[in-house]
Amino acid sequence: MQSPIHVTSEIGKLKTVMLHRPGKEIENVYPEILHRMLVDDIPYLPIAQEEHDLFAQTLRDNGAEVLYLEDLLTEALADDNIKDEFLEKIIAESGYAAGAIHDGLKEFLLSFSTKDMVNKIIAGVRKDEIKTKYASLAELAEDKDYPFYMDPMPNAYFTRDQQACIGDGITINHMTFKARQRESLFTEYIIKHNKRFADKGVEVWRNRYPEGRIEGGDELVLSDHVLAIGISQRTSAKAITELAESLFEKSNYDTVIAIHIPHNHAMMHLDTVFTMINYDQFTVHPAILRDGGHVDAYIMHPGNNGEISITHETNLKEILKKALDKPEIDLIPTGGGDPIIAPREQWNDGSNTLAIAPGVVVTYDRNYVSNDLLRKHGILVHEVRSSELSRGRGGPRCMSCPIVREDLKK
Numbered sequence: 001m002q003s004p005i006h007v008t009s010e011i012g013k014l015k016t017v018m019l020h021r022p023g024k025e026i027e028n029v030y031p032e033i034l035h036r037m038l039v040d041d042i043p044y045l046p047i048a049q050e051e052h053d054l055f056a057q058t059l060r061d062n063g064a065e066v067l068y069l070e071d072l073l074t075e076a077l078a079d080d081n082i083k084d085e086f087l088e089k090i091i092a093e094s095g096y097a098a099g100a101i102h103d104g105l106k107e108f109l110l111s112f113s114t115k116d117m118v119n120k121i122i123a124g125v126r127k128d129e130i131k132t133k134y135a136s137l138a139e140l141a142e143d144k145d146y147p148f149y150m151d152p153m154p155n156a157y158f159t160r161d162q163q164a165c166i167g168d169g170i171t172i173n174h175m176t177f178k179a180r181q182r183e184s185l186f187t188e189y190i191i192k193h194n195k196r197f198a199d200k201g202v203e204v205w206r207n208r209y210p211e212g213r214i215e216g217g218d219e220l221v222l223s224d225h226v227l228a229i230g231i232s233q234r235t236s237a238k239a240i241t242e243l244a245e246s247l248f249e250k251s252n253y254d255t256v257i258a259i260h261i262p263h264n265h266a267m268m269h270l271d272t273v274f275t276m277i278n279y280d281q282f283t284v285h286p287a288i289l290r291d292g293g294h295v296d297a298y299i300m301h302p303g304n305n306g307e308i309s310i311t312h313e314t315n316l317k318e319i320l321k322k323a324l325d326k327p328e329i330d331l332i333p334t335g336g337g338d339p340i341i342a343p344r345e346q347w348n349d350g351s352n353t354l355a356i357a358p359g360v361v362v363t364y365d366r367n368y369v370s371n372d373l374l375r376k377h378g379i380l381v382h383e384v385r386s387s388e389l390s391r392g393r394g395g396p397r398c399m400s401c402p403i404v405r406e407d408l409k410k
């Protein structure tokens with residue numbers, strides 16, 4: 001059976017992509033919780049939505065079918081039993097497995113249509129929105145001034161991270177920080193219960209329950225048998241090993257290139273510093289390269305008796321040449337490698353390009369130095385507006401989850 005997921009590269013023509021249009025969750029962020037919510041500023045919602053609509057339209061204009069996470073989840077919850085089961089899980093993962101607040105939240109959420117309920121869960125539920133029949137001492141006395149029973153999910157529009165499509169399957173991710181961990185429950189329900197995916201042979205390479213942490217921004221599908229993955233603030237060596245074991249056992253993938261990157265907020269995922277944009281071209285933030293273009297990379301292949309063989313290599317160009325079987329690789333430095341422009345543009349996701357076809361990318365307009373350089377290297381660049389979207393600290397690749405891409409011609 002043909003899987004509804006098919007992604008065998010980072011650059012094959014984009015056919016189907018999943019987005020989330022930013023909603024009320026953005027307006028439930030306030031200064032005291034900014035950093036815990038993993039954002040550095042509060043986007044102005046109407047403009048963020050306008051910018052996001054233009055981003056979606058750019059993808060449609062270039063032939064992609066745009067699906068919205070909120071619609072896919074709503075469809076997945078059409079059956080009342082499944083909706084009930086989902087509500088139990090999301091309320092429990094929000095901290096209330098049982099008790100008065102659990103009951104109050106459930107009754108409140110069930111009072112909405114399924115679509116509005118989904119949007120409300122993403123937006124967050126304030127304490128003053130529900131009535132509880134009684135409250136425990138903990139509920140009365142602890143965190144009295146904290147306004148939410150269910151936290152907002154202001155990062156939901158970065159649909160790259162909760163999951164990642166690789167080949168005909170998907171990883172449903174155990175995310176690093178509490179602020180984002182509930183988001184991948186949505187993916188689990190979409191894959192299990194949305195008719196587009198349910199019972200259609202989608203392989204789950206790794207589900208959201210093992211402890212090791214992993215996020216899609218670190219997962220780069222370089223070809224139909226090579227995956228690059230960041231060892232980063234968000235993805236652990238343990239999760240990478242488990243994913244490699246699963247891919248080697250069940251898929252065509254025979255090479256996983258684990259690249260160590262700095263563990264910090266500006267470079268949280270591999271795709272904030274390194275993306276593939278053509279058969280032999282990549283963007284790279286110079287800060288991840290040591291003298292001579294070196295990184296710490298660990299090349300994993302299936303070994304004997306189900307073990308994994310690992311070699312340590314450091315020359316990024318050589319690693320990519322070998323993995324992709326190319327005579328040369330063009331690494332295009334963010335901000336031209338300038339010591340001020342490069343980190344400034346990287347901060348606003350100048351390295352985070354979304355390829356929509358080989359040599360054709362979508363980028364933020366504000367990173368004009370990087371964009372001009374891409375053009376000089378022969379790339380077709382579609383710029384999208386970015387004043388508000390960029391405040392969430394993610395770019396076009398972060399805001400998109402490719403579901404289907406055309407295979408590359410061999």
Ligand SMILES: NC(=O)NCCC[C@H](N)C(=O)O
Pocket residue numbers: 037038039155158160161180216217218268269271272392393394395397398
């Ligand atoms: N792939 C990505 O780099 N996604 C960006 C995620 C930004 C979000 N504020 C986060 O910290 O998770």
